[in-house]
Amino acid sequence: MELYLEAQGSARLCHRAGTGGSMSKGSWREVLMRHPYGSIILYFAVLYLLGNNLLPMTDPVESNYTETAGEMLASGDYFSPRIYGHYWYDKPAFFYWELLAAFSAFGMTDFAARFFPAVFSILALCLTYRFGTLLYDKGTGLRAAFILGTSAGYWYLSKAVITDMTLLVFFSLTLMTFYLGWCGNRRWYLASFAFAGFGVLTKGPIAFLLPGFVYLIFLCLRRRPAEILRIHWPLGMVIFLAIAGLWYGPMASIHGQAFIDTFLGTHNFLRASVPEHPETDVFYYYTAITLIFLLPWTFVLGYALKKKWRAIPWRHLPDGTLFLLVWAVTVTLFYQCMATKYPTYTLPSFLPAAILAARLLRDWPRLVRYVTLGWGAVLVVLTFSVALPQVEQASMAREAAMVHQARQGGEPIYYWGDYKASLVYYLGGQKVPNLRPEASIENMLPVPGESSWRDLNVMPFQAVEQLPAGTCIVVAAKKQSHRSPEVLTDYLPPEAELQLLGETAKSRIYRLTLPDYQ
Structure with a gap:
């Protein structure tokens, strides 16, 4: 989706921290600046699709999704997820529909199963570029996309057959369009409700509740909590329910209490209140995940923070910077408070973190370029030397x-x-x-x-x-x-x-x- 700013909304987006660092001259810079989307798509399509035909489905997560989609395809019932001949209420249907579309187009192959996670990964990077450009400048948007896209954790998830990349796109669009609405054109609030509906179709109620929590905290910090009442609730909820209800309504009607108890009870409330894997329920879990996920940028950002910490105007942050910070921190702290912890849960926090990182690194464009190109080559090697044997070991x-x-x-x-x-x-x-x-x-x-x-x-x-x-x-x-x-x-x-x-x-x-x- 091409995000743009109406004239009346541009004032708040102009709370920027400057124009960003200049990039070194040369043909590479000209290509990036003239064809940013094409550059992002081409670079990361190679990185994310390469070797996918060789990577089999792993246990315990990927195989559940692909087996469920396979049984849905075989049964001709594209509505009710099922596994081992039983109805399966683990996740909503949107990600299964992606798998069904890929299997129908490419056959039931490993490449097909990994196709849409790669597509949504690239789409999220395009959104990162666009939102970073709107908040700051084109250079920041490009740096953000390449920082996020070459992070070790993001590269891994771009190849993983799980719901998280699809959720990242809808979660991010929900928050981005909210911010555009807050900037002046409140029609964007309606788009926010729509994207929240698709997020709920992908992951569940959390895709509506957590962005709403981010909204509220941001508005309170800007001392405008009453704005939450002006986001077109009646029409917005009609749009949200019309989209989310495409699947939830019929599922509740067809499967009744069994669906409600298992989907909302076990797969939502129980996950939040009772740890599925008690050994991961520790206070430092997502701190460690963040440091690992952002490799190799963890070291670069540590150096940049040390250099610039005192120069950051913490008490007078621009609106866009504060919004990104609230988004990233709220998502991380929210999941840290949940009993069940998975490495992928905080993925939505890394998109705003990447934009903030790009802003922080604006004075080191050459360093960003060298790390991006060098680490990209490393990831290609890791696909075959590390990922392939590890995936084969985790598959039957x-x-x-x-x-x-x-x-x-x-x-x-x-x-x-x-x-x-x-x-x-x-x-x-x-x-x-x-x-x-x-x-x-x-x-x-x-x-x-x-x-x-x-x-x-x-x-x-x-x-x-x-x-x-x-x-x-x-x-x-x-x-x-x-x-x-x-x-x-x-x-x-x-x-x-x-x-x-x-x-x-x-x-x-x-x-x-x-x-x-x-």
Whole structure:
């Protein structure tokens, strides 16, 4: 979307800190200045799409999205997400629709699955450039786009099959259009409601509530809290509900209380109040994430802050600078207060942080250029030397290929270990029950009417003690002490035969033969 300023709104946007540092002369500068969008798209399309056809889906997150989209595509139901044959209320439908569109266009390939995350990553960089240009100048906007786009965390997420890049675009547009409305043309507030609706279709209620919290804090700091009453609430809510209601209304009507309890209860309220991974619920979590995410700019910004800290007019910040600061800090602190923490949750804070960083580095254009080009080359190398082996280690694509080759007829397939959706995905949606001791299965199953982390366990289960006679394929995890192949034999009868068919660094594939006692 091309953001622009009406004449009556330009006054507040003119609260700028100057024109920014000049860039060194040369053809590269001329190309960037004359074709900023083309330069951003070309540079980052290469960086974000390169090697995507070689990167398989990983567990535990990417494979859930792709398997869900695959089952939606196979069923012809593009509305109700489903996985392992069950309705799945983890996320709204927008990201699944992206995957469905990519699969329809390119086939069910790894490149297709990673296509739209890359597209939305580039779109977010174009928005970064545009908003940075509006608030400051063209040089700041370009620096911001390249700082954000070459950050290690952003590069990683540009290739990740998750909702966060799509959310970043809608979340950012929600806040950017709000700021334009605050600058004078209140019609932009209606656009803010619309983008919030798309954000809620992507991630859930947080895409409406958190931007609203940012609005309110900014208005209070500018001593204009009453402005919150002037943002066209009646028509804005009609627009918001019309967009968000495209999916939520029918889902509530079709699936009723089960959808409401699981989507709002487990996947929203429970995540906020009960840590899914208690080991990450520490006060310094997002501080560490920020330092890692911004590499290599962490070191550059540390140096710049040391040089310029005392020169920053903290008590008299321009409106745009304050808005960016409130946006970045509010998002980070909000998620730090949530019980469940994921590395990607604070992604919306990095776009405003990149614009602020670009402003801070305006006196070092050559340094920014060298780091951008040098680190971009490093990221290309890392795609093949680090990302590829790490992704392969986190995926069951190779094991699925080995099962395909070894399987005879319609032999059942089981997985012994902590469940891996990528095995199901690469087996084409084949049913693969999670093999467990009978006594442990009851404690894994969801309890109707109760919100708990057990609601995530919608995969099929099979008690190892009740395996039917005959042959089957068992994929067993090697590095899980409680689910190792050696532990599996403790639950099998003495007459059972385990034939090793192959193994990888993390799994062994067996043919299990059980006698018929009848």
